[in-house]
Amino acid sequence: MAKKENKTDSTGKAQLDEQKANRKQTIERAKKIQAARKAEEAKKAAEKKLALKQKKEEVKPTVAAPSENVTDTDVRPMPENEKKTINKQVKSMSAEDKKEPEYVDFAITARKYKTLLTNKYKNRKFWINPSPYEIQSYIPGTIIDICVKEGKTVQEGDPLLVLESMKMQNRIDMPFTAKIKKINVKVGERIPKDFLMVELEQA
């Protein structure tokens, strides 16, 4: 079962290199963004902790107090009876929003909006242009056989390795004729999805 399609037959080396470079850039960018986001989140968490600490020291007597000291735009005074039906998590969430609405710039077309991000959006996966020279697992499973060796040139369609998953042995074939640069798995190893199993290079 050849997973990767043979897309590279007619494409030249230059094109591939370009693709590779692009891909590297994308990865780096994604990494940078992720790192920046992490740092930002860590900073925010620290700030929140501090603010919470300060708040505790102030010892506010009532729960209703926060709604009085907020600005016009982010005020969210809920009716008493509604408050009860809304669960604690949301309460604490909106309470945080009130105190320090960390709005971010969010671009839709040419305009940037101030808004909050959802957790799901923050945790979304960045898309990375897949390289034909990297054979990744398309399903999690166990490597039960490796048919090639590093440094050898393998013909298109020849078996590369066997990945067992869901009681099915999936043969991963060579997508195009190329040299095996590196094998990142061992027989018996259990790997997740999208794991970089074999790296190829121009024969």
Next chain:
Amino acid sequence: MSLKKNIIALRQKKAIVEKGGGDKALEKQIAMGKMPARVRILALLDEGSFHEYDMFVEHEEQNFGMANKELPAEGVITGTGTINGAPVCIYAQDFTVMGGSLGLKHARKITKIMDHALKMKIPCIGINDSGGARIQEGIGALAGYGEIFFRNTMASGVIPQLSVILGPCAGGAVYSPALTDFVFVVENISKMFITGPNVIETVLGEKISQEDLGGARVHAEITGNAHFYATSEMECFKQIKTLISLIPHNNEVKAKSVAPKEPKFRKKIENIIPSDPKQPYDVRDVIYALTDESKFFEVQELWAANIVIGFGRMKGETVGFVANQPLYLAGVLDCDASDKAARFIRFCDAFNIPIITLEDMPGYLPGVDQEHAGVIRHGAKMLYAYSEATVPTITIILRKAYGGGYIAMNSRHLGADFVYAWPSAEIAVMGPEGAANIIFRKEIMEAEDEDAMRQQKVKEYVEKFANPFVAASKGYIDAVIEPAETRDLLLHSMEVSRLKEEHRPMKKHGIPPF
């Protein structure tokens, strides 16, 4: 034997069944922080209203040492009762009886009460707390699940169906809740998944806890499988009671109306929305300013927070709200938001609940993840749901209404009955910056100071098009209204559409982009 003796014997027999799986199992249930099944039913229903059916049903399995095994009430309690006077059918799986496992007779008790609910045209509530299929019964258990799913589907859109997940609900069992209208989950108690952590670990080597895989929070915030999230069973029951009071008994009647009340929320409605279209606010404040007593019962508040859906009352009558939420992701439409709104619109339409749409959205969320996740197919669900709806629908454009989003948010073109716009509305094909960049591309490129030219052109565009009057001049909106008039106008529109009749072409059923 005299009748008196018979009565005593009956009471004894009942007492044995009511003990469920016995004291030890009960203690275990309580130690897990869970209420016993019977207690749950009694806590949810009006006092003294519960009447149990099929108490003495027994299984017929002979294999695997089951022949002499007695399972009180077959591990599931079924019956009828009332919630704030509204009749309901209910079943609750009893985890103390063989882990609440589902055998054929267990399933038949459930399908019997479901059939009853469908015949009586009253809501059906299922409390799920089961380890899964009763393995000893093999195919019998699978048959049971299938029969439940079939009934869930038959009853869909005829009677409201509620699923309450108060324990594990794994494997095939989760498909029954997925087919019902509303799913309730409770922190640390609810666990829903198709394949549990054990299977995932042995097959795929991925380690994850039950809570992280399919806990209440996961389903309320990430998957969208749950509609209501509570931190305790009692809070959950309160949510169910509120919901039952807001929705009708079946698809042929209207929800019960209550005494009309004025909104309590006294912040001036025109001060809620910042004039700068880039600034966020909480759209729920607008809803509070419109509804009776400023009450709003939000559905799926944690999932896809960029759109807000839920029920409120206007002059005592239940209405459904669909509103873009600029507080999150600028209120864009994306896959999840479209799914969330579309299903809610279909529920309202099926159960005669007028839909009020509050629009303030900048468009669809751009991104590879969205496109690859099929935002086309998901976004289409919303168009389908609005176009299909024949209940009274009212749209109020609060601020931004750009591009495809303008059409999707129940525009006139999709069949809205009333479309109003606030003077702050900007109805255009896209945001002014984007539009100016395209329309005046040449002028901007040729100008000496590109930025200044761009600014000027954007300003021109805003003045000419970023307002409600272009749409009003074509009759696409019925009126440009002052925010303070909104509630009165909504009430009037509902009054006018009280006798509304709208028919669609005859068909077996449509084919929405599921």
